[in-house]
Amino acid sequence: MKGYLNDRMPVKDALKMKYKRFDTSKDQFTSMQFKTKEPKVPIKAIIIAFFMFVSGSILIIIGALLYTGHIDAEYSDRMWPLFIIGSLLFLPGFYHVRIAYYAWRKYEGFSFEDIPTDE
Secondary structure (H helix, E strand, O other): OHHHHHHHOOHHHHHHOOOOOOOOOOOOOOHHHHOOOOOOOOHHHHHHHHHHHHHHHHHHHHHHHHHHOOOOHHHHHHHHHHHHHHHHHHHHHHHHHHHHHHHHOOOOOOOHHHOOOOO
């Protein structure tokens, strides 16, 4: 019997499953069928998004300081690349950090499943 179970499903998943006996006097549907697990929190993706958000913000601020002249004008030719790269990092970082925050606060319509992961 054990060999049969190992062929059908991995042992680690079989041990975590919870079973419930059906009530034979009623239909064969229970509310347990429609319960979903809490999604795993994608910590790695949130850390990467936070890093992108912070580094993009820093690059945009440095570009703005170059534009306004608070940083020496000798480096003014580097202003546009800083704005562009900073924007490319800031926008997706902010978007995913916002989703993570709203999912953590359990706002309706937001879930950790909305954050893409490498899995």
